[in-house]
Amino acid sequence: MGVIWDYLGNSAHWSGPEGVPARVLEHLEYTFLALAFVCLIALPLGLFVGHTGRGSVAIAGSANALRALPDFGLLVYVVLLISGRLPASLAYLLPSILVLVILGIPAVLSATYAGIQAVDPAARDAAKGMGMTGSQVLWRVEVPNAMPLILSGVRSSMLQIVATATIAAYVSLGGLGRFILDGQSQRDYSQMAAGAVLVGVLAIVLDLLVAGIQRLVVSPGVTGRFRTAGPRRRPVLISSSQEGSVVPTT
Amino acid sequence: MITYLQDHFQQTVERFYTHAWLAVLPLVIGLVLAIPLGWLASRYRRVYPGVINLAGLLYTLPSVALFVIMPSIIHTKILSPINVVVALTIYTVALMVRVIADALLSVPADVRSAAVAMGFTGLGRFLRVDLPIAVPVIVAGARVAAASNVGLVSVGALIGVNQLGSLFTEGFTLDVGSIVLLGILLCVLLALILDTTIVLTGRRLTTWQRAVS
Amino acid sequence: MRRNRVILASVATVAALALAACGGGGDNNPLSTGSASAAPSDTIVVGSANFPESTLLAQIYAGALTAKGVKVSTKLNIGSRETYIPGLQDGSIDLIPEYSGVLLQYFDKNATQVTSDDVYAALKTKVPAKLTVLDQSTAEDKDSITVTKQTADKYNLKSIADLQPVAGQLTLGGPPEWKTRQTGEPGLKAKYNVTFKQFKSLDAGGPLTINALKNGSIQAADVFTTDPNIVANGWVALEDPKFLFAAQNVLPLINKAKASQTVTDALNAVSAKLTTENLLDLDKQVILDKKDPETVAKSFLSSNGLG
Numbered sequence: 001m002g003v004i005w006d007y008l009g010n011s012a013h014w015s016g017p018e019g020v021p022a023r024v025l026e027h028l029e030y031t032f033l034a035l036a037f038v039c040l041i042a043l044p045l046g047l048f049v050g051h052t053g054r055g056s057v058a059i060a061g062s063a064n065a066l067r068a069l070p071d072f073g074l075l076v077y078v079v080l081l082i083s084g085r086l087p088a089s090l091a092y093l094l095p096s097i098l099v100l101v102i103l104g105i106p107a108v109l110s111a112t113y114a115g116i117q118a119v120d121p122a123a124r125d126a127a128k129g130m131g132m133t134g135s136q137v138l139w140r141v142e143v144p145n146a147m148p149l150i151l152s153g154v155r156s157s158m159l160q161i162v163a164t165a166t167i168a169a170y171v172s173l174g175g176l177g178r179f180i181l182d183g184q185s186q187r188d189y190s191q192m193a194a195g196a197v198l199v200g201v202l203a204i205v206l207d208l209l210v211a212g213i214q215r216l217v218v219s220p221g222v223t224g225r226f227r228t229a230g231p232r233r234r235p236v237l238i239s240s241s242q243e244g245s246v247v248p249t250t
Numbered sequence: 251m252i253t254y255l256q257d258h259f260q261q262t263v264e265r266f267y268t269h270a271w272l273a274v275l276p277l278v279i280g281l282v283l284a285i286p287l288g289w290l291a292s293r294y295r296r297v298y299p300g301v302i303n304l305a306g307l308l309y310t311l312p313s314v315a316l317f318v319i320m321p322s323i324i325h326t327k328i329l330s331p332i333n334v335v336v337a338l339t340i341y342t343v344a345l346m347v348r349v350i351a352d353a354l355l356s357v358p359a360d361v362r363s364a365a366v367a368m369g370f371t372g373l374g375r376f377l378r379v380d381l382p383i384a385v386p387v388i389v390a391g392a393r394v395a396a397a398s399n400v401g402l403v404s405v406g407a408l409i410g411v412n413q414l415g416s417l418f419t420e421g422f423t424l425d426v427g428s429i430v431l432l433g434i435l436l437c438v439l440l441a442l443i444l445d446t447t448i449v450l451t452g453r454r455l456t457t458w459q460r461a462v463s
Numbered sequence: 464m465r466r467n468r469v470i471l472a473s474v475a476t477v478a479a480l481a482l483a484a485c486g487g488g489g490d491n492n493p494l495s496t497g498s499a500s501a502a503p504s505d506t507i508v509v510g511s512a513n514f515p516e517s518t519l520l521a522q523i524y525a526g527a528l529t530a531k532g533v534k535v536s537t538k539l540n541i542g543s544r545e546t547y548i549p550g551l552q553d554g555s556i557d558l559i560p561e562y563s564g565v566l567l568q569y570f571d572k573n574a575t576q577v578t579s580d581d582v583y584a585a586l587k588t589k590v591p592a593k594l595t596v597l598d599q600s601t602a603e604d605k606d607s608i609t610v611t612k613q614t615a616d617k618y619n620l621k622s623i624a625d626l627q628p629v630a631g632q633l634t635l636g637g638p639p640e641w642k643t644r645q646t647g648e649p650g651l652k653a654k655y656n657v658t659f660k661q662f663k664s665l666d667a668g669g670p671l672t673i674n675a676l677k678n679g680s681i682q683a684a685d686v687f688t689t690d691p692n693i694v695a696n697g698w699v700a701l702e703d704p705k706f707l708f709a710a711q712n713v714l715p716l717i718n719k720a721k722a723s724q725t726v727t728d729a730l731n732a733v734s735a736k737l738t739t740e741n742l743l744d745l746d747k748q749v750i751l752d753k754k755d756p757e758t759v760a761k762s763f764l765s766s767n768g769l770g
Contacts, residue, residue, distance in 0.1 A: 159306065
């Protein structure tokens with residue numbers, strides 16, 4: 001097992017365009033680019049569906065359908081389809097980001113929609129009673145209350161994207177997947193293990209980052225950090241990376 | 251694509267069947283393994299964060315790396331499909347442990363009290379009260395795990411395991427998009443079949459939900 | 464309450480079925496081929512590397528064997544030599560089409576033989592005990608350093624040696640294993656003192672490499688000499704006077720235990736009929752005309768009386 005650290009222990013592998021830092025940066029670039037588009041698409045959509053209640057069946061259905069698509073196959077297909085028509089710099093980047101976005105949307109979409117739906121109806125009624133308009137209710141009541149679930153969806157999506165961004169290497173891009181695929185071709189298990197370990201470490205770091213953001217952004221009243229007394233009606237939401245927690249119970 | 255299917259019908263059917271087995275077997279084994287682990291996490295609050303975080307970490311391990319390193323860990327042959335099964339079982343467990351833990355945690359306290367009052371204890375209460383109530387959430391998690399497994403099995407093509415993912419590598423090296431498309435469509439079909447089966451099984455197991463409403 | 468027993472029973476049944484599938488046999492069980500017990504001893508598993516010509520050759524071998532009544536199954540597109548040779552050694556596959564020069568260098572890093580006969584003779588001694596190589600064909604397919612016509616004209620390139628002064632400005636594209644192989648970057652440095660500015664891990668002369676050379680993201684590429692893209696695009700495969708790429712005759716690498724007389728005869732018959740010219744033509748059908756390799760293989764066999 002010590003052989004796993006051989007690759008990382010060699011300082012030559014930590015510099016240059018193919019060194020660890022460069023690859024980590026590339027990997028982060030793909031991840032955040034994809035995550036940005038995921039949020040751009042899935043957050044508004046989820047908020048709309050959750051708030052108005054319209055299209056919820058369609059959303060649940062398409063979120064599940066998107067999950068059924070095989071990422072690897074999709075990447076290969078999109079590359080074969082369009083990379084010939086794109087300029088060299090985008091030829092493989094565009095398909096890769098596209099596939100990662102498709103991968104990441106279901107988590108954020110279902111979390112956002114579920115989060116808004118799960119907001120205590122009493123809070124909504126109180127808001128309406130206070131005279132808030134629809135969008136005021138959305139932004140001042142529903143969104144803050146739904147924050148834990150929404151952020152947990154973003155966290156889940158991000159981790160899936162980080163783990164899957166390794167497939168970009170199959171179509172000649174960089175990122176941490178490069179260590180894995182090159183290590184496989186060269187039968188350099190140490191390099192492969194290095195790639196896997198780095199992905200894991202990156203995932204942990206990013207997860208902690210979002211957890212930190214979550215602490216800052218989510219109102220203390222929602223997380224129950226300062227709850228004084230009374231019976232707990234809902235289990236405390238321990239945000240984590242898994243999708244399973246974010247499931248509409250209806 | 252149609253001509254490919256006609257010329258390679260037998261091979262494609264075999265690949266579909268292999269893919270199905272490689273996705274379902276880990277799902278079942280993973281579910282069975284995850285139940286006790288999930289129960290542990292729900293019962294002992296101090297264990298919960300550790301288990302959940304470990305599970306989350308395991309889930310992010312890149313599949314190709316796990317497939318390739320597996321032979322040295324469990325002494326299988328290098329191109330063996332068992333590598334895929336074990337790796338996918340790990341992923342399924344990682345995914346389902348959290349689902350099961352949360353599902354068990356969400357059993358309402360008053361239901362539990364009522365069960366205890368009726369004389370259910372320990373394992374009996376777990377099997378007859380907690381688990382059945384947790385079924386809807388578990389089913390939802392299982393659907394995600396099934397779709398995830400179908401996608402991950404196709405990556406097995408990179409270690410030479412013959413299944414639908416082989417259509418992707420073949421199509422890619424031959425530069426023929428329609429072969430890849432066929433692979434995608436068949437994967438989606440398989441995912442839909444599994445999804446429907448799981449949903450129907452869940453409905454069968456929760457007839458009490460509809461009876462009440 | 465009865466319902467819960469049903470739940471338990473169905474879960475238990477499914478689990479039992481699953482476990483039974485592990486231990487049980489059956490031709491369709493994908494796991495039985497991977498388990499500790501070997502596949503039925505009369506089935507030959509033909510593998511191929513991850514580029515079209517290898518798949519084509521594997522289909523030709525498979526077709527020839529099937530025509531002689533041998534049971535065959537295929538595991539195509541496995542990966543680089545570094546990935547599949549261990550598969551040969553542990554019995555995951557039994558037979559694979561190979562190229563004499565690079566194979567020799569894989570087993571003996573310091574091999575210096577360059578001609579077909581020398582390489583073949585040395586190969587026969589260096590192959591590990593469990594494996595053997597059968598007759599080689601005259602068909603050769605070598606790696607090459609290929610550049611576009613524009614690049615060749617710009618730097619006046621005819622042979623790899625001409626790259627020495629300009630390589631530092633150029634990017635080389637090839638399969639990931641070229642970073643560490645003797646016939647890749649290290650060999651370029653050792654034999655020709657050529658070091659490129661950057662190396663891009665692509666694929667083994669496949670679509671990634673071809674497209675990268677076409678769109679200019681690399682200036683030099685590892686393209687196989689029988690690849691029809693060279694002629695179709697007017698590219699220049701640089702000469703190799705120092706024999707970085709030794710003779711590369713196509714031959715079968717096989718598990719000795721599976722090399723029965725029938726098998727050996729069938730494969731030798733194929734090797735006798737394969738020439739560089741017809742290999743070029745077969746590759747053109749698969750790579751440029753996008754015909755199905757299995758179909759192309761079948762028509763090659765039937766037009767040569769091999770099946």
